[in-house]
Amino acid sequence: MTFSTKELSIIYFLNYENYVTSSEISKQFYFTPKTVYRIIKKINDVGKELFDKEIIFSEPGKGYKLNSYFLDKDLKNLSSTNSNSDDYNVILKILFNHPKKTAVNSLFKNSYYSDSTIQRRIKHIEAYLAQFEIYLEQSRLYLCIEGKEEQIRKAIQFTLILTNNSSQTNLVKNNIDLYDKRFIESQIELIEDTFGIEIPYPYDVNLFTHIYMLLIRYREGKVSFLQNQEPLTGEEKLQLKNNPEIYKVSKVIKQNIDSYLSVYLDELEEYFIFQNIYSFSYFEQNFQNIDVEVAREFSTQLVKEYFNLDTFVDRKYLDLIEDLYFHILPMINRLRVGIYIENNMLEEIQLEYFETFNKLKDIIPKIQNRFEIKNQIFDSEIGFITLYFEKYLTTNKKNILLICSTGVGTSELLRIKLQNAFPEFNIVSTMGFRQLKNSNFEILKKVDYIFSTIRINDNSIVKPVINISPILSERDIQLIRYTVEEEKKIG
Incomplete structure (x- = not known):
């Protein structure tokens, strides 16, 4: 790295x-x-x-x-011999070359790796491909893969996204032909002109990588495997019928690729192009009824479990659910067809919103399993979902002053318990009542509530005071939640 x-x-x-x-x-x-x-x-x-x-x-x-x-x-x-980026480039060469064999020395010819290091990397590549149900076979001099065309495409697209952490320009640096680049951009412009939109990141990258993959697969590989592909289901045909404009532009792009490569693409390519356009939520699509129901319930459960809620008293929770729904609905469709999106903000999101990201990363797979949603929800998707929660938390955080008469260790434990129970709260400070008085109550200008483990009898304090125990019992949590919700009704 x-x-x-x-x-x-x-x-x-x-x-x-x-x-x-x-x-x-x-x-x-x-x-x-x-x-x-x-x-x-x-x-x-x-x-x-x-x-x-x-x-x-x-x-x-x-x-x-x-x-x-x-x-x-x-x-x-500084670079690591374990760098994934080198492996991804090797993986792409093998995938694009399928069904031809790939010479091992052609994959590592510019490296100074020992034979044992090369074998370790091949083992890593084998494990990576296995997650797509693609199996790597090795002879003394060659590597080849076995797998369905559909799975090979999923692996190509996902790997391209992993090697393309910022924008389309990284693909250009990866020796993409200038004519190919201009052709792909013209197809994206065709979609934008047809629907009168500017395709936003990361969906522009998804479309770019899908068309790029088609060009390379048909030019360098043999794509005869689509003949064995199952025909479209009744549900998939209905999806095309209900979205005629998207289907029409998909057919045009397929025909344009036919002409550009002087090769006739399988008609199923129209549907795969359709899915990539259909997978983003920038204009109105007719989603399957089951997806609509799952997306609504998924969003609701996610908010309930994140904030540990039984019911929604605050209208803003419902607004958060609505925002999540419009991301999760197309996400479910993407997962079904194996379309992955990149997130060039992911590293920053993981650093800046560490607690929110990791809490969601723990909750989301559990909800996914309940709905039996196949294919992993990757960190890139969780990163985007994190931003919805952070937007809510930032605009709705209540500033809390914690008054505690116990020692530093106990007060710190209480602060952590409060933060875990109420991530929507920002605990400004923890102090004793004497310390508060010595400060002439200046800090009260910055807080919305005072949580105190001691009784406070001071008429000069106008901020709401909620008395809690040093151990923060379940009753305390209910009291805090009830008081804050009642304040919202009044406010």
Whole structure:
């Protein structure tokens, strides 16, 4: 791997002599302290993998500085022999070459890997392809694969997206022919002109990679396997009938590819192109009734489980469900046909919204299993869903002051329990009542509620006070929820 811009920024900001505090880094790059910690951990993980040493030293109370061991190392271009990106390029060569055999030495001819390292990489590639029900066979000199054309295409599209982390331009750097690029862009423009829209990211990348895959498969491989493909089901034919404009433009694109390659594409390609256009939610489609029901219930359960709710008193929860529904409905269709979308904000989302992302990553597969939705919901989709929750949390967070008479350890435990039970709350500070009085109640200007483990009898405090126990019982949680919901009704 190579370091991201964010990681390199921190590396260049630090030095080998003097410590730099976390707050200085945060101020320089507008990162939260948690984000600084996570970025430095990722940098050090690479150092440990390659050199068994941390790249950045940390010292409590002092901050961070670079490890002098790396003075003579080119940190910008550090790369790992375990880098997935190299494997993805090899995987694409094998997939595009199917059903022909691929010479092993042609895949690794520019590397200096030992035979044992090459075999380890081939094992990794074998495991990667197996998730698509594609089986890698190896002889002494050659590699070949066995699998259905449909699965090979899913693997190609997904792998292209993994190697294309920012935009279409990465594909251009991957030696895509200029004429191919112009042809693909003209087909995307055809869709945009037909529907009077500008196709947004990431759906433009999906369409680009699908058409690119068709060009390479028909030009370099032998796509005779579609003859064995099951014909369209009644449901799929109805989908085409109910969306005539999308179907019409899909047929035109297929005919344009026929002419461009001087090859007749199988008629089923019209349906696969249709699915890629149909899979994004930028204009009105007629979705299957079952998808509509599942998407609505999936969105509802997701909000209930994230916020630990039984019913929705706050109208804003319903607004969140509605926003999620319009993402999850086309997502269900994408999962069914094996269409994956990339998310070039994913790394930043995982760093900035760590708690929200990981909580959703834990909840979503459980809900998916209940509805028996096949194909994994990948991190790219969870990243987009995270943004919907963060939008809600940011606009609806209540600022809380926690008054606690117990020790630091107990008050910190109570704060963590509150944050877990109410992720929509922002706990501004934890302090004793005497500390609050000594501050002349200035902090109260920043808070919406006071949660206190002691009785407060002070008429000068006008903010709502909710008395809770230091252990935060289930009764306390119900009391907080009831009080806040009642306030909303009044407000």
